[in-house]
Amino acid sequence: EPEVTQTPSHQVTQMGQEVILRCVPISNHLYFYWYRQILGQKVEFLVSFYNNEISEKSEIFDDQFSVERPDGSNFTLKIRSTKLEDSAMYFCASSGRTGASYEQYFGPGTRLTVT
Amino acid sequence: AQSVTQPDIHITVSEGASLELRCNYSYGATPYLFWYVQSPGQGLQLLLKYFSGDTLVQGIKGFEAEFKRSQSSFNLRKPSVHWSDAAEYFCAVGSYNQGGKLIFGQGTELSVKP
Numbered sequence: 001e002p003e004v005t006q007t008p009s010h011q012v013t014q015m016g017q018e019v020i021l022r023c024v025p026i027s028n029h030l031y032f033y034w035y036r037q038i039l040g041q042k043v044e045f046l047v048s049f050y051n052n053e054i055s056e057k058s059e060i061f062d063d064q065f066s067v068e069r070p071d072g073s074n075f076t077l078k079i080r081s082t083k084l085e086d087s088a089m090y091f092c093a094s095s096g097r098t099g100a101s102y103e104q105y106f107g108p109g110t111r112l113t114v115t
Numbered sequence: 116a117q118s119v120t121q122p123d124i125h126i127t128v129s130e131g132a133s134l135e136l137r138c139n140y141s142y143g144a145t146p147y148l149f150w151y152v153q154s155p156g157q158g159l160q161l162l163l164k165y166f167s168g169d170t171l172v173q174g175i176k177g178f179e180a181e182f183k184r185s186q187s188s189f190n191l192r193k194p195s196v197h198w199s200d201a202a203e204y205f206c207a208v209g210s211y212n213q214g215g216k217l218i219f220g221q222g223t224e225l226s227v228k229p
Contacts, residue, residue, distance in 0.1 A: 043222075048215055105161070
């Protein structure tokens, strides 16, 4: 069964450093998302991406964040200068977005720890 | 404002007992409704979804949910809980017309007693 994969599973970085979180969405999907979940809190939407551009972004997704689909398979989230409060589990999701394919399939997440 | 409320933070049920997890939403457009389950250290797995039509929807692992527009609710049910159902359950709402983002509730942690 197709699945969304994410690497790495755990990333530890120092405050101020840049991190890139990687995702491989399901191959025939067209819509891509990033969410995050701070420990003990709800899952929050960060950004959606379609046709090589951002469709929507939340208030959390400020200038420190960027997304890219550098090739036909990968979808990345970059945080330019990490802060302590960026520590969270980051989930990538993808969907086909056509009728019954609207549902989003989530990857296993990358746990980001900023020290 | 768009929001999802799961009133119960933590529920404990005995194995074999029935289960109902509550979800209420506030959403201006026609909502698409979802339940996801998250086991410890795992990602989010889709249990079921409601787009339109029959308001009682069946999902995986024996779960079902009923959409009640008048009550703005989408409660998740299972007639007989198994120990492996212990996990965190998230209700989410989305709209095809608003970028496809999902808005999640706070989650309900389910514990199962033997």
